[in-house]
Amino acid sequence: MIADIWFDVACPWCYIGxxxxxxxxxxxxxxxxxxxxxxxxxxxxxxxxxxxxxxxMFTEWGMTEEEIRAVVERVTRAGHAAxxxxxxxxxxxxxxxxxxxxxxxxxxxxxxxxxxxxxxxxYHTDLANVxxxxxxxxxxxxAGLARAEVERLWDGDAYAGEIxxxxxxxxxxxxxxxxxxxxxGHARARNGALSPGDLLALLxxxxxxxx
Numbered sequence: 001m002i003a004d005i006w007f008d009v010a011c012p013w014c015y016i017g018x019x020x021x022x023x024x025x026x027x028x029x030x031x032x033x034x035x036x037x038x039x040x041x042x043x044x045x046x047x048x049x050x051x052x053x054x055x056x057m058f059t060e061w062g063m064t065e066e067e068i069r070a071v072v073e074r075v076t077r078a079g080h081a082a083x084x085x086x087x088x089x090x091x092x093x094x095x096x097x098x099x100x101x102x103x104x105x106x107x108x109x110x111x112x113x114x115x116x117x118x119x120x121x122x123y124h125t126d127l128a129n130v131x132x133x134x135x136x137x138x139x140x141x142x143a144g145l146a147r148a149e150v151e152r153l154w155d156g157d158a159y160a161g162e163i164x165x166x167x168x169x170x171x172x173x174x175x176x177x178x179x180x181x182x183x184x185g186h187a188r189a190r191n192g193a194l195s196p197g198d199l200l201a202l203l204x205x206x207x208x209x210x211x
Contacts, residue, residue: 001032001206006039006170006180006189007116009096009103009130012075012086013193015120017179018113019082024199030207032183036112037166038100039178042093047131049092056093078193085125094131097163099123102136104159105150106143114143184210 005021007014025032057063057071072089079086099119106115118139122128128135133154140150153159173182173189181199182189184206194202 001030001184001203001210002035003032003184003203003206004035004037004169004173004182004189006037006166006173006175007178008039008041009099009116009119009123010041010091010093011178012079012088012124014179015084015086015124016075016078016082017193018116018120019084020194020196021181021199023196024203027196027200028203028207030203032203034113036103036107036116037170038103038163039167039170039175039180040096040100040163041178042095043097045093045095047095047129049094049129051092052089053091053093054089057089079124084120087124087127090127091123092127092129094129096130097160098133098136098154099130100163101153101159102140102150104162105153106140106145109145111144115140115145118143 007017021034051059054068054072057068058065068089075086075088103112103115103119106112119130122135122139123130130136137147137150141147170180170189173180173187175189175191177191179193180189180191181194181202183202186206190202
C-alpha cells in the first residue's frame with residue numbers, strides 16, 4: 001500500500017506528524033510505502049533568517065501575547081508527547097526549497113526518512129538555518145548520502161520540477177494544510193495533525209477498502 005504525505009520542514013506539526021506516522025506504522029501489520037511530498041508554506045521566502053516566529057506572530061499575524069503563548073504551549077506539549085522538541089517561538093523562518101530538494105535526493109537512495117528527520121531536528125530543535133547549503137550538505141552526509149552527490153545538487157536546479165509536481169498533486173488531492181495524508185487508493189487527502197490512533201485507523205480503512 002502506498003501513502004503520500006505532504007509536509008514542509010518549517011511546520012512543527014509535520015515533525016510531530018512524522019513521529020505519529022512512525023508509531024502508527026509500527027502497529028500496522030501491512031506493508032506501506034511512504035512517499036514524502038513537498039508542500040512549501042512560504043514559496044520564494046528568504047534564505048537568511050529574519051525575525052523569530054514569535055515576533056512574526058505578533059507583528060505580522062496580529063496575534064496577542066496570550067494567543068501566542070497558547071500556541072507555543074500547545075505545540076510544545078504535543079512535541080513532548082511525540083518525543084520531539086519544537087521551539088516554535090524561537091525558530092526563524094527561511095525558504096525550505098533546498099531542504100525539499102535534499103529530501104528528494106535522499107528519497108532516491110531510500111533515505112528520505114533519515115534526511116527529513118535531520119531537517120526537522122535542525123530547524124525546530126537546533127534553530128538552524130535550513131536554507132544554508134553548507135548545513136544541508138552536512139545533514140545529508142549525516143543521513144547517509146555521499147558528500148559529492150549532495151554537493152552536485154547545488155550546481156543546478158535538480159528536483160525543482162518534482163517539488164512543483166508535488167504541490168500541484170497536493171492541490172488536486174485537496175491539501176489545504178500540512179501534514180496531509182493520502183493512503184491507498186483514496187483520491188482525497190486527510191489534512192491535519194492526526195494522532196497515532198487516527199493514522200492507524202486511516203491505514204486500516206485504506207487496507208479494508210483495497211480488499
